[in-house]
Amino acid sequence: MSITALKSEAVVSPSTPKGASAPAKGAEIVRLAPSRPTPRTNRFAGYAHRVSVAVVPPLVVLLALLGIWELLCSGSGATLPPPSTIWQESYDLIVNPFFVNGSQDIGLGWRVLVSLQRVAIGFGLAAVAGILLGVIVGQSVWAMRGLDPIFQVLRTVPPLAWLPIALAAFRDSNPSAIFVIFITAIWPVIINTAVGVRNIPQDYRNVAKVLRLNPLEFFVKIMLPSAAPYIFTGLRIGVGLSWLAIVAAEMLTGGVGIGFFIWDAWNSSRLSDIIVALVYIGVVGFILDRLVAGIGAFVTRGTAAA
Amino acid sequence: MTAYLKLDHIDKSFARGGAVTEVLKEVSLDIAKGEYISIIGHSGCGKSTLLNIVAGLTQASAGGVILEGRQVDSPGPDRAVVFQNHSLLPWLSVYDNVRLAVDKVFSGTKSRAERNDWTLHNLDLVQMAHARDRRPSEISGGMKQRVGIARALAMEPKVLLLDEPFGALDALTRAHLQDSVMQIHAALGNTVIMITHDVDEAVLLSDRIVMMTNGPSARIGEVLDVRLPRPRRRLELVTDPAYLVCREAVLKFLYERHRFVEAA
Numbered sequence: 028m029s030i031t032a033l034k035s036e037a038v039v040s041p042s043t044p045k046g047a048s049a050p051a052k053g054a055e056i057v058r059l060a061p062s063r064p065t066p067r068t069n070r071f072a073g074y075a076h077r078v079s080v081a082v083v084p085p086l087v088v089l090l091a092l093l094g095i096w097e098l099l100c101s102g103s104g105a106t107l108p109p110p111s112t113i114w115q116e117s118y119d120l121i122v123n124p125f126f127v128n129g130s131q132d133i134g135l136g137w138r139v140l141v142s143l144q145r146v147a148i149g150f151g152l153a154a155v156a157g158i159l160l161g162v163i164v165g166q167s168v169w170a171m172r173g174l175d176p177i178f179q180v181l182r183t184v185p186p187l188a189w190l191p192i193a194l195a196a197f198r199d200s201n202p203s204a205i206f207v208i209f210i211t212a213i214w215p216v217i218i219n220t221a222v223g224v225r226n227i228p229q230d231y232r233n234v235a236k237v238l239r240l241n242p243l244e245f246f247v248k249i250m251l252p253s254a255a256p257y258i259f260t261g262l263r264i265g266v267g268l269s270w271l272a273i274v275a276a277e278m279l280t281g282g283v284g285i286g287f288f289i290w291d292a293w294n295s296s297r298l299s300d301i302i303v304a305l306v307y308i309g310v311v312g313f314i315l316d317r318l319v320a321g322i323g324a325f326v327t328r329g330t331a332a333a
Numbered sequence: 334m335t336a337y338l339k340l341d342h343i344d345k346s347f348a349r350g351g352a353v354t355e356v357l358k359e360v361s362l363d364i365a366k367g368e369y370i371s372i373i374g375h376s377g378c379g380k381s382t383l384l385n386i387v388a389g390l391t392q393a394s395a396g397g398v399i400l401e402g403r404q405v406d407s408p409g410p411d412r413a414v415v416f417q418n419h420s421l422l423p424w425l426s427v428y429d430n431v432r433l434a435v436d437k438v439f440s441g442t443k444s445r446a447e448r449n450d451w452t453l454h455n456l457d458l459v460q461m462a463h464a465r466d467r468r469p470s471e472i473s474g475g476m477k478q479r480v481g482i483a484r485a486l487a488m489e490p491k492v493l494l495l496d497e498p499f500g501a502l503d504a505l506t507r508a509h510l511q512d513s514v515m516q517i518h519a520a521l522g523n524t525v526i527m528i529t530h531d532v533d534e535a536v537l538l539s540d541r542i543v544m545m546t547n548g549p550s551a552r553i554g555e556v557l558d559v560r561l562p563r564p565r566r567r568l569e570l571v572t573d574p575a576y577l578v579c580r581e582a583v584l585k586f587l588y589e590r591h592r593f594v595e596a597a
Contacts, residue, residue, distance in 0.1 A: 228420075230416055230418065230420035231420065231422065233390055233408075233414070233416065233420065234416075234420050234422070236389075236390060236407075236408040237388065237390075237408045237409070237410060237412070237413060237414050237488075238410060238433070238434055238437045238438070238488075239408070239409055239410060239437065240437065244437075248422075248433065249422070252422070252424040253422075253424075255424075327424075
């Protein structure tokens with residue numbers, strides 16, 4: 028195509044000096060012909076460009092950091108292992124997340140899944156309870172006056188401070204860990220939902236009144252969609268906090284999760300394994316955050332545009 | 334004779350802190366079935382408050398609204414409101430916005446298929462059927478207002494309340510929508526109360542124009558009968574002597590006798 032374009036240019040250009048109207052005509056043809064193939068190539072180039080812009084800088088920084096780490100920890104007095112040593116010592120853990128060599132010798136993927144299961148239950152309960160409580164606090168002035176100060180005090184209690192009480196109440200480590208997740212994640216969900224409900228525009232409330240929507244219809248058709256952006260902000264903070272809390276809780280409660288793995292590795296002085304586990308935790312936390320943000324962006328695509 | 338819709342000695346005052354502001358004072362008006370009433374007045378004269386009282390969204394301090402012999406003091410689909418800023422739900426499509434109202438009002442009386450047809454019929458009425466699957470953020474301001482009108486009409490209200498429905502639109506779009514509203518009013522014979530501060534709009538559309546004095550304690554200053562034959566055509570009216578007389582009367586009321594004094 029580009030060849031024909033060049034040809035037409037060659038053909039047209041000699042005619043240009045002839046008349047006043049000719050140059051405009053010629054110029055038009057020359058401009059249009061090569062402009063056709065460009066969008067397609069542009070699209071690929073643009074895609075490649077965007078990918079490289081997103082991937083290359085963090086990759087460069089990562090390599091640089093690994094290099095510095097290697098240099099710093101290669102000396103004889105280094106207390107922490109350099110990346111090369113970690114690669115050698117924890118090769119199994121890095122390359123195969125899902126091996127099973129016995130009840131306590133399993134891949135980090137399995138451990139992460141066990142932790143994720145606890146987070147799913149605890150965070151799921153926190154999301155449901157948090158949204159319902161948030162709606163009550165946001166909707167009723169008296170509920171807000173009564174509950175808000177209590178919430179504000181309770182939400183500052185660090186997650187692990189709840190653990191002894193949970194252990195005493197449930198007399199089992201697994202429900203206690205789930206309870207810690209629940210109590211950590213619920214506060215941002217409550218508070219953000221309440222703000223979202225309080226910010227429902229009066230116009231929407233008027234529409235609901237004119238239509239005589241009953242409370243359930245109002246909740247489903249007006250309140251949830253209208254407050255959804257706020258609710259998802261709360262859920263996103265909540266899922267981040269629960270991932271923070273589960274690792275700490277598992278260190279104390281034991282079992283199979285990723286948190287206990289770190290504690291176990293520390294007790295047997297396997298520093299390399301701990302560092303690999305940290306990378307796992309970071310990556311999984313990142314994915315969880317993006318997952319909730321992605322669901323939020325999908326669900327709230329209507330409201331955000333308004 | 335009893336009026337179809339009767340505003341009966343409505344007072345409204347707001348208490349803020351210790352101070353009580355009287356907004357409306359002794360507003361009484363009898364409206365016949367099928368009548369098109371415009372309420373005009375300077376900003377802050379309580380026009381919207383009055384409309385909200387009729388809608389039931391605001392409670393009158395004294396007096397009340399009587400529709401077909403029964404007092405109404407809470408909102409309901411028999412008095413559908415077209416809000417100034419359209420108030421469409423942004424997460425629903427054009428169709429679903431209207432369908433929500435249809436489903437709510439006709440859940441007991443119409444089948445699913447009938448409700449679908451009724452929704453489409455009302456979108457057709459405002460010439461918005463082509464955009465049924467679009468969301469409010471994807472259509473223009475005039476189109477949004479059309480959908481708002483379709484939603485209100487779909488409730489088959491006894492009274493249609495328009496709160497400055499064309500205020501946020503450009504002049505050309507506004508003229509289009511005014512024509513649409515005139516056609517719909519001619520076809521369906523709704524009873525309409527419209528808030529406006531556009532003199533031409535009031536004269537063009539209304540059977541009677543209610544002129545409010547300036548607040549606080551605004552009351553009905555004058556009621557002007559617009560005796561122009563329908564259907565009215567915008568272009569022909571421009572030179573119609575009766576039209577010009579009405580226009581002059583409203584302008585004189587607003588700018589001579591009740592000039593708006595801006596509180597500095």
